[in-house]
Amino acid sequence: MVTITPxxxxxxxRSRCSVAGTLxxxxxxxxxxxxxxxxxGVRRFADLQQAxxxxxxxxxxxxxxxxxxxxxxxxxxxxxxxRQRHEYRLTAKGRDLYPTLVALMQWGDRYLxxxxxxxxxxxxxxxxxxxxxLVCADGHEVPGPREVLARPGERR
Amino acid sequence: MVTITPxxxxxxxRSRCSVAGTLxxxxxxxxxxxxxxxxxGVRRFADLQQAxxxxxxxxxxxxxxxxxxxxxxxxxxxxxxxRQRHEYRLTAKGRDLYPTLVALMQWGDRYLxxxxxxxxxxxxxxxxxxxxxLVCADGHEVPGPREVLARPGERR
DNA sequence: CATGCTGAGTTCGCTTGACGAACCCCGAAA
DNA sequence: TTTCGGGGTTCGTCAAGCGAACTCAGCATG
Numbered sequence: 001m002v003t004i005t006p007x008x009x010x011x012x013x014r015s016r017c018s019v020a021g022t023l024x025x026x027x028x029x030x031x032x033x034x035x036x037x038x039x040x041g042v043r044r045f046a047d048l049q050q051a052x053x054x055x056x057x058x059x060x061x062x063x064x065x066x067x068x069x070x071x072x073x074x075x076x077x078x079x080x081x082x083r084q085r086h087e088y089r090l091t092a093k094g095r096d097l098y099p100t101l102v103a104l105m106q107w108g109d110r111y112l113x114x115x116x117x118x119x120x121x122x123x124x125x126x127x128x129x130x131x132x133x134l135v136c137a138d139g140h141e142v143p144g145p146r147e148v149l150a151r152p153g154e155r156r
Numbered sequence: 157m158v159t160i161t162p163x164x165x166x167x168x169x170r171s172r173c174s175v176a177g178t179l180x181x182x183x184x185x186x187x188x189x190x191x192x193x194x195x196x197g198v199r200r201f202a203d204l205q206q207a208x209x210x211x212x213x214x215x216x217x218x219x220x221x222x223x224x225x226x227x228x229x230x231x232x233x234x235x236x237x238x239r240q241r242h243e244y245r246l247t248a249k250g251r252d253l254y255p256t257l258v259a260l261m262q263w264g265d266r267y268l269x270x271x272x273x274x275x276x277x278x279x280x281x282x283x284x285x286x287x288x289x290l291v292c293a294d295g296h297e298v299p300g301p302r303e304v305l306a307r308p309g310e311r312r
Numbered sequence: 313c314a315t316g317c318t319g320a321g322t323t324c325g326c327t328t329g330a331c332g333a334a335c336c337c338c339g340a341a342a
Numbered sequence: 343t344t345t346c347g348g349g350g351t352t353c354g355t356c357a358a359g360c361g362a363a364c365t366c367a368g369c370a371t372g
Contacts, residue, residue, distance in 0.1 A: 018265045019257060019261045020264075022268070027188075039301050099259045100259040102290060103255045104179065104256055107178050112178070115309075117174060118309055123293075130298050134258060135287065135289050136284040152275060153273050
């Protein structure tokens with residue numbers, strides 16, 4: 001039989017794949033959209049709720065797990081003549097999800113657009129559009145998966 | 157009142173954000189993991205099912221919508237003395253999700269690791285590790301969201 | 313021919329999660 | 343003292359995910 005055996009047959013433990021792990025943290029419904037709003041500067045429960053249209057109970061839950069996972073921090077603040085409240089701010093760990101969000105956005109801009117992209121990203125220093133790219137440590141641009149060799153890391 | 161108004165108050169239509177649109181296509185449970193397996197070369201229903209451990213009914217559904225959305229194509233093939241079957245192959249549209257998957261993986265490798273990353277990506281030409289980066293069209297590296305100005309596209 | 317096997321689904325109950333509406337709690341303002 | 347509004351919680355309903363069992367086509371074996 002001449003089956004082309006794919007990359008694995010239990011050669012490495014798929015349960016420990018980082019994509020799955022990341023999705024376990026931010027893969028539930030609304031989580032990534034909450035993060036997007038956070039990158040847009042939205043910090044308050046009511047603003048998030050209005051921007052997203054998610055049910056309050058779900059939003060409460062997602063915020064709690066994002067805080068618990070350390071992507072957002074819950075900080076007290078107070079406004080003129082109002083009682084103390086909390087807002088949700090990006091942590092460094094949360095900020096590192098930015099390329100993921102941009103990658104998702106870029107795909108959508110390319111394939112779902114019925115017009116100009118709803119949101120444009122510019123480099124603040126030079127005004128040029130920002131996008132995600134695959135590069136290797138030697139500085140070569142990597143056009144796609146065909147130029148990439150994926151292999152299991154060393155066992156421990 | 158000195159509220160810091162965030163990026164929008166109905167200044168642009170959030171329902172047309174590309175992140176949300178992309179997630180509508182690949183945001184359901186298992187979809188992105190199916191895509192990951194596709195990038196690893198897995199093409200057959202049974203192999204996917206075994207690799208992922210997803211219920212067959214869900215997998216059937218996810219494959220159908222991925223085919224319908226044009227990220228995978230369903231191609232007939234036949235093996236020695238077996239009846240004709242189908243396999244699922246990446247299309248160009250599906251292949252363009254690669255940076256997204258790599259970005260998710262990279263975040264997981266950084267924050268969820270209790271050891272070396274389960275999967276290493278190498279540039280096939282030079283063997284150097286591959287990663288995603290934010291760059292602007294003028295070639296500057298963009299370290300993070302702070303160097304990016306997000307603004308709504310033109311209305312139509 | 314009858315039988316069995318295998319890959320790819322489908323069907324079926326069950327459990328979990330998402331949903332929207334209603335309700336609650338607190339401190340400030342009136 | 344009542345009212346108001348942000349930030350939730352609770353509740354009943356409905357959709358989605360789950361594993362196990364069943365189906366169906368067609369090749370292979372007897």
